[in-house]
Amino acid sequence: MKIGLLSFHTCPMADLGKKDAGGMNVYLLNIAAKLDSLGHTVYVFTRGHEHSEDSDMPLGIRSKLVHISAGPTEAPKNELINLVFEFSRNIQIYMENENFYLDILHSHYWLSGLAGDLLSESWKIPHVITFHTLAKTKLKALTGGDEHISRSASEYKLMCRSDKILVLTQKEVQDIDQLYGSFTNKISVVPPGVDLEMFYQSDKNASRYQLNIPGQNNVVLFVGRIDPIKGLDVLVKALPMISSVGDTTLYIVGGNEESNEYYQFIKSLVLEMRLDDKVIFTGAVAHDTLATYYSAADVFVLPSHYESLGFVAIEAMACGTPVVASRVGGIPSIVEHGSTGYLIPWRCPEAFATQIEVLLKNKDLHSFMSKEAIKKAYSLSWNASSQKAANLYGEVISGWTSTQAI
Numbered sequence: 001m002k003i004g005l006l007s008f009h010t011c012p013m014a015d016l017g018k019k020d021a022g023g024m025n026v027y028l029l030n031i032a033a034k035l036d037s038l039g040h041t042v043y044v045f046t047r048g049h050e051h052s053e054d055s056d057m058p059l060g061i062r063s064k065l066v067h068i069s070a071g072p073t074e075a076p077k078n079e080l081i082n083l084v085f086e087f088s089r090n091i092q093i094y095m096e097n098e099n100f101y102l103d104i105l106h107s108h109y110w111l112s113g114l115a116g117d118l119l120s121e122s123w124k125i126p127h128v129i130t131f132h133t134l135a136k137t138k139l140k141a142l143t144g145g146d147e148h149i150s151r152s153a154s155e156y157k158l159m160c161r162s163d164k165i166l167v168l169t170q171k172e173v174q175d176i177d178q179l180y181g182s183f184t185n186k187i188s189v190v191p192p193g194v195d196l197e198m199f200y201q202s203d204k205n206a207s208r209y210q211l212n213i214p215g216q217n218n219v220v221l222f223v224g225r226i227d228p229i230k231g232l233d234v235l236v237k238a239l240p241m242i243s244s245v246g247d248t249t250l251y252i253v254g255g256n257e258e259s260n261e262y263y264q265f266i267k268s269l270v271l272e273m274r275l276d277d278k279v280i281f282t283g284a285v286a287h288d289t290l291a292t293y294y295s296a297a298d299v300f301v302l303p304s305h306y307e308s309l310g311f312v313a314i315e316a317m318a319c320g321t322p323v324v325a326s327r328v329g330g331i332p333s334i335v336e337h338g339s340t341g342y343l344i345p346w347r348c349p350e351a352f353a354t355q356i357e358v359l360l361k362n363k364d365l366h367s368f369m370s371k372e373a374i375k376k377a378y379s380l381s382w383n384a385s386s387q388k389a390a391n392l393y394g395e396v397i398s399g400w401t402s403t404q405a406i
Contacts, residue, residue: 001393004102004119005032005044006112008087009080012044012065013057015255015284022225023311024108024132026287027168027192029059034386036060043102045091047083049073068094080111081150088115092122104393106166108132110151113158126163126400128393131155131172133308136179138229141306141328141346159183164396166389168192168309169330190389191333193382194314199291201320201374207296218248218360221297221321223290223312224304226254226263231303231326234349236269238303239278241353245360250279253293294319298366299359303344303352307331317341318377322369324355334380340373 005028012028014021032042042063047070048055057065070087071080095101106128107116113129120127135151159165159180165187167173173187208215220239224230235250242248255263270279285293290312294300300316302325309330313323317334323341325331337343342355359366 001040001390001397002101002103003035003040003042003393004105005042006105006107006116006119007044007046007109008070008084008112008115009047009077009109011046011049011067014049015286021255021284023309026311027130027132028108030193030195030382031386031389032059032063032065034382035390036063038386038390040390043100045087047071047080047087066091066094081114084111084114085118088118088122091115091119104128104397106130106389106393107158110135110155110158113162114154117158117161120163126396127161128164128166128396129158129162130166130168131308132168133306134172134175134179137175137306137308137329140179141229156180159186162186163400164188164392166190166392169333171330171333172308188392190385190392191380192309192311192314193380193385194311194318194377195382196318196378198288199294199315199318199377201318201370202291202295204295207292210292211296213249213251213296216247218242218245219297219299220248220250220356221253221293221300221316222250222302223253223293223300223316224302226252226260226266228262229305231305231347232262232266233269234303234347234352235301236266236273236275236279238349238353238356239275240273241350242357242360245357248278248360250275251282251293251297252279253282253285253290255284290315291319294321297321299324299356300341301352301356302326302331304328304331305346310334313341314377314380317373320370320374322359322366322373324352324359334376336372336376340369340376 007028010021012025032044035042044065045068048067055067059065068090071083104126105116105120107113108130109132116127167189205215239250270276294316300321300323302310302313304326307329314334316323317340323335325335326346327343328346335341344351
């Protein structure tokens, strides 16, 4: 098959934790590489940005990442909807120059979906969409949140017009049904995987030495975008409550753009609470460096107000690090309470502090959860995920072709 993947608002190669780079980027790179290894040709289209010197970047034997120009490289996210037509038009020009035709499109996120809808209509090929995060679930989780005025309506339109909605967890099926209406007949659940060649348990002391982390300290780790939806303020507020287990340091691995208002708020909160000697901001790091941070940590914490899945939790578990996370979204599908970690009531610093402290105090419990976390992570395979996605694409193409022939 010849498959087009669309990622309009974020480049899959972007540094994780910066701006909008996160789990979706991980998904795209892994699924593209694995589909390529299965013999399919995959073109991943993303918008050109300031670091995209080359238009094309290889992704396996026959596949590639293609940067498509569309508006100013630093256009604000809330203005990207105005560039969707230009993005889709320039993809068409690129493919005409390549003299190459696709069998199916798979858009990621609602903005990509708008472009995919235009291309599907023009090329007369089927269109699959994965939203990753939905406007209504995000706004429901984040009091005072702000989304583009047309996002919810656009998501509903795309649910109606797409040929298949691919989701990562059963919780997403429930969210769509409750908030947008019944689309059960066109939704398929395809769980993601984890790169076990990159993420595996390493010696804790060696990892800490590599990162210049004091060996005797307790290390609590957060990895992700510094964004209000991630609930990082909850974790900072929990830190002083972890008081009976010796020195504990929180490492925050993620983007640190000075223009990020929430980042500035977190920095101010740390100073206000006099925690500046106990909180380390590393900034964004290379994806292959994350495994060292996971292995160096005692506990990984994901205090998000909403997560469609939580790829970072799977990566931490693959490295043998127990997870303490909010009981929201798709997180319960990967974090098993009392086995691979703990699930915590939403927005509750006290509960986070209590369960983090339990893991730091009880070495036998920590060892048990570490082993269970690895087992759970090893049950998630990108090979299986890509094969399921390929089978789904084949079914959609077959059904779409039959419909067109009528």
